[in-house]
Amino acid sequence: MFKKKLGFLLGVMVLLSLAGYLVCLTMGSEKKVNKDETFLLVTSFYPMYVLAENVTAGVEGIEVTNLTENQTGCLHDYVVSPQDMRRLDEADAFLINGAGMELFLEKIMKNSPKLPVIEASHGIPLLEGEEHDHEEEEQESGHDGHGHEEHSHAANGHVWMDVERYRVQLAAVTKELRDLMPKHADAISQAAAAYDNKLQVLAEGVKDLKEHTEGIYVVIFHEAFAYLAESLGMDVLMAFSLDENSEPSPGEITEAIEEINYHGTALILIEKEYASHANSILADADAKVVYINPLTTGDGAADSYLSGMWENLNAIRQVVE
Amino acid sequence: MQLFELLQYDFMKNALLAVLIITPLFGILGTLIVNHRMAFFSDALGHSAFTGMAIGVLFGIGNTSLSMILFAVAFALLLNYIRHKNVVSSDTVISVFSSLSVAVGLAILSRNGNFSKYSALLVGDILSITRKEIISLLVILVITLVFWYAAYNGLHSIGINSSLAKSKGIPVTLLDNAFVVLVAVIVMLSVRWVGILIINALLILPAAAARNIASDNREYHLFSVMISVFSGVLGLVLSYYLNVAAGPMLVLVASIIFFVTFLARKLFHI
Numbered sequence: 001m002f003k004k005k006l007g008f009l010l011g012v013m014v015l016l017s018l019a020g021y022l023v024c025l026t027m028g029s030e031k032k033v034n035k036d037e038t039f040l041l042v043t044s045f046y047p048m049y050v051l052a053e054n055v056t057a058g059v060e061g062i063e064v065t066n067l068t069e070n071q072t073g074c075l076h077d078y079v080v081s082p083q084d085m086r087r088l089d090e091a092d093a094f095l096i097n098g099a100g101m102e103l104f105l106e107k108i109m110k111n112s113p114k115l116p117v118i119e120a121s122h123g124i125p126l127l128e129g130e131e132h133d134h135e136e137e138e139q140e141s142g143h144d145g146h147g148h149e150e151h152s153h154a155a156n157g158h159v160w161m162d163v164e165r166y167r168v169q170l171a172a173v174t175k176e177l178r179d180l181m182p183k184h185a186d187a188i189s190q191a192a193a194a195y196d197n198k199l200q201v202l203a204e205g206v207k208d209l210k211e212h213t214e215g216i217y218v219v220i221f222h223e224a225f226a227y228l229a230e231s232l233g234m235d236v237l238m239a240f241s242l243d244e245n246s247e248p249s250p251g252e253i254t255e256a257i258e259e260i261n262y263h264g265t266a267l268i269l270i271e272k273e274y275a276s277h278a279n280s281i282l283a284d285a286d287a288k289v290v291y292i293n294p295l296t297t298g299d300g301a302a303d304s305y306l307s308g309m310w311e312n313l314n315a316i317r318q319v320v321e
Numbered sequence: 322m323q324l325f326e327l328l329q330y331d332f333m334k335n336a337l338l339a340v341l342i343i344t345p346l347f348g349i350l351g352t353l354i355v356n357h358r359m360a361f362f363s364d365a366l367g368h369s370a371f372t373g374m375a376i377g378v379l380f381g382i383g384n385t386s387l388s389m390i391l392f393a394v395a396f397a398l399l400l401n402y403i404r405h406k407n408v409v410s411s412d413t414v415i416s417v418f419s420s421l422s423v424a425v426g427l428a429i430l431s432r433n434g435n436f437s438k439y440s441a442l443l444v445g446d447i448l449s450i451t452r453k454e455i456i457s458l459l460v461i462l463v464i465t466l467v468f469w470y471a472a473y474n475g476l477h478s479i480g481i482n483s484s485l486a487k488s489k490g491i492p493v494t495l496l497d498n499a500f501v502v503l504v505a506v507i508v509m510l511s512v513r514w515v516g517i518l519i520i521n522a523l524l525i526l527p528a529a530a531a532r533n534i535a536s537d538n539r540e541y542h543l544f545s546v547m548i549s550v551f552s553g554v555l556g557l558v559l560s561y562y563l564n565v566a567a568g569p570m571l572v573l574v575a576s577i578i579f580f581v582t583f584l585a586r587k588l589f590h591i
């Protein structure tokens with residue numbers, strides 16, 4: 001009797017394994033092994049991907065892939081999949097924004113300590129974040145002496161939303177990438193210079209707009225907008241730090257309404273998808289809504305940072321002029 | 322597709338090691354949880370991980386595992402105490418405490434709209450486990466085996482009839498409390514990797530499936546551990562090739578085995 005049952009159970013297991021094998025064969029993702037000479041640069045998320053695309057434009061022998069989907073957005077709550085781990089394992093370098101944007105990486109990097117990491121925002125002065133409680137991460141990273149002491153985790157890491165800071169990021173990435181690929185150093189510099197020229201025009205655009213926006217009060221619904229607001233000389237009355245699955249609390253809404261009413265009027269900078277969050281403020285305060293794109297998602301086009309930022313500037317211009 | 326290519330990667334080796342330690346542990350514990358009709362109890366325990374973590378974050382305790390374990394142990398002892406008081410029906414009491422601990426945890430962790438940072442706790446992330454954490458799991462496996470060897474007969478008789486066990490001089494309360502404390506510690510140590518939403522399935526399903534076909538205790542334990550380890554390994558391998566989270570895959574495999582054994586018992590009286 002026992003043998004019969006054991007046999008039955010083992011039979012079930014064998015059948016399940018076979019079924020699983022078949023499922024994997026038909027649906028499984030085929031692994032691409034990167035054994036050739038191509039330098040594989042993996043980026044953490046969309047803004048870094050676009051940056052890398054531009055720095056490596058026209059450079060031979062380098063492939064850029066984005067670790068996360070182009071639609072993932074900010075990575076605060078990202079959980080890595082086995083495929084991501086594989087990609088990192090094959091990568092020759094890993095480009096991250098840093099400044100606390102890729103918290104999920106700290107643990108993973110322990111598993112592949114040899115991978116060169118390019119931290120784009122290294123050394124860039126950061127804006128203060130909202131009262132994020134990052135105590136946990138802070139302590140955890142403190143344990144293994146990760147060397148993150150130079151910036152507090154409470155800082156706001158969305159630096160790419162300030163064009164000037166983004167240019168500093170570009171310069172830092174260019175330098176590190178040149179060191180990693182000395183043979184292609186010139187081509188990298190060329191590509192970076194071409195991109196920086198376009199960014200310079202964009203930065204001029206920001207300066208022009210700043211004449212109209214200096215001192216304007218704003219309420220922002222995304223931490224990233226703090227950098228845009230700062231570069232435009234705006235005065236941030238209040239910053240909601242919302243993520244994809246949370247709603248503003250009644251207390252925060254009330255605070256925002258009182259702030260706006262105290263100062264008379266304000267602009268509300270918000271992502272289009274979450275526009276409904278602003279409705280409760282509009283009902284009780286004199287404010288205008290401007291849709292801003294935090295540029296964390298896109299179709300992968302190399303100029304998507306430029307076009308997205310111009311759209312943001314135009315959206316603001318239409319309201320303030 | 323090469324079958325063993327996944328073992329080239331350290332993170333998969335670590336995950337596999339962790340699975341090979343966690344699953345026998347759960348297979349063994351599950352047998353008694355099912356026998357003692359404590360499925361709901363262990364579910365509530367898993368949910369208390371939220372509050373444990375929240376308390377850790379609130380007081381700035383660096384290692385939230387510690388606050389999770391301390392809270393879960395206190396929670397388990399309290400629940401066990403109430404369970405034996407028989408004031409209200411115990412499933413109602415457990416449900417109240419379970420909801421309360423989820424609510425407290427969510428309320429604290431979602432302050433300032435930050436909950437998404439902790440949402441990994443819901444589905445678990447076995448790929449990020451490190452060697453150090455695997456060793457702590459190994460220690461708890463050894464403790465469990467020793468405890469099992471020493472206390473199984475006593476616990477088993479409590480499961481059958483606690484009054485009878487008491488009359489035979491078995492320290493019922495002590496053993497029972499030691500058992501729930503052990504479950505609490507194990508659940509808290511593995512919940513980060515397995516996830517709150519599915520940890521209970523992993524505790525219950527292998528034992529429940531084994532119970533479908535086992536006719537004595539030896540078979541019950543053997544089958545439970547076999548099913549648990551098998552589900553763990555197959556689930557992990559499938560998750561690697563299909564690029565889905567490991568925890569749910571593992572529970573899927575265990576569920577299929579449960580239904581197959583369930584049908585086998587009904588149809589073939591195996």
